[in-house]
Amino acid sequence: EITKEQQALMKIITDAYNRHQIPQDVAKKLLQDQYSAEENFLLLTEMATSQVQVLVEFTKNIPGFLSLDREDQIALLKGSAVEAMFLRSAQVFNRKTPSGHTEVLEERIRKSGISEEFITPMFNFYKSIGELHMVQEEQALLTTVTILTPDRPYVKDQQAVERLQETILDVLRKLCVLQHPQEPQYFARLLGRLTELRTLSHYHTEMLASWRMNDHKFTPLLCEIWDVQ
Numbered sequence: 001e002i003t004k005e006q007q008a009l010m011k012i013i014t015d016a017y018n019r020h021q022i023p024q025d026v027a028k029k030l031l032q033d034q035y036s037a038e039e040n041f042l043l044l045t046e047m048a049t050s051q052v053q054v055l056v057e058f059t060k061n062i063p064g065f066l067s068l069d070r071e072d073q074i075a076l077l078k079g080s081a082v083e084a085m086f087l088r089s090a091q092v093f094n095r096k097t098p099s100g101h102t103e104v105l106e107e108r109i110r111k112s113g114i115s116e117e118f119i120t121p122m123f124n125f126y127k128s129i130g131e132l133h134m135v136q137e138e139q140a141l142l143t144t145v146t147i148l149t150p151d152r153p154y155v156k157d158q159q160a161v162e163r164l165q166e167t168i169l170d171v172l173r174k175l176c177v178l179q180h181p182q183e184p185q186y187f188a189r190l191l192g193r194l195t196e197l198r199t200l201s202h203y204h205t206e207m208l209a210s211w212r213m214n215d216h217k218f219t220p221l222l223c224e225i226w227d228v229q
């Protein structure tokens with residue numbers, strides 16, 4: 001039911017998704033021993049910066065993305081970065097063999113000056129993603145669907161983005177039927193997570209504002225992608 005070219009498309013995207021990861025020496029920094037709120041924030045800033053770089057590289061491998069209008073490419077990246085990073089980091093929290101980073105990452109996030117009202121929905125999301133037991137192809141395609149959301153702010157040619165997104169949604173829908181035959185609603189559940197991601201993205205804007213109120217500094221790349229400072 002999945003055509004040859006859909007198989008090829010899925011392979012390109014999944015291979016790119018697996019190839020572009022945070023370098024292990026950066027991830028390892030989570031394990032170093034300072035645990036002050038300041039130290040945690042600095043570490044999380046460094047990791048977010050590294051993850052944005054990884055995200056930009058991954059996006060270049062989405063077939064058709066580089067053919068979009070240049071400014072639209074930027075608008076899609078800016079509009080989806082937080083959501084894509086939530087999806088990517090959900091993997092860390094839901095790994096079968098916890099890489100030891102899981103606990104320390106949670107610890108550092110909980111103690112980095114983020115208010116409880118954002119921590120709760122954040123970890124509920126991580127849990128709800130875990131319950132889906134997505135295969136890596138589903139994770140890669142779902143992240144791609146999130147990046148190719150046509151109605152992000154400042155996107156001019158929404159039709160062009162919609163065409164790309166629909167191509168990916170078609171493959172994802174078929175893959176869900178194949179991977180979860182006992183659960184016909186699985187694809188709908190996956191798309192429901194995208195709604196949850198939009199809510200988290202709004203919380204994230206408030207998280208940034210409260211960090212800034214406490215005079216926290218971000219890196220130039222984070223300032224650019226999140227329009228802060």
Ligand SMILES: O=C(O)c1ccc2nc(N3C[C@H]4CCC[C@@H](C3)[C@@H]4OCc3c(-c4c(Cl)cccc4Cl)noc3C3CC3)sc2c1
Nearest residue numbers: 022027044045047048051082085086089092099101105109
């Ligand atoms: O492959 C691994 O082993 C591995 C291990 C740890 C790890 N941590 C990663 N993070 C840590 C952090 C949480 C997930 C997204 C970002 C990357 C990073 O974001 C921190 C962050 C966030 C953020 C948080 Cl706290 C949660 C979810 C998403 C984001 Cl963008 N917002 O602002 C910030 C910076 C403080 C400015 S990727 C990763 C991979």
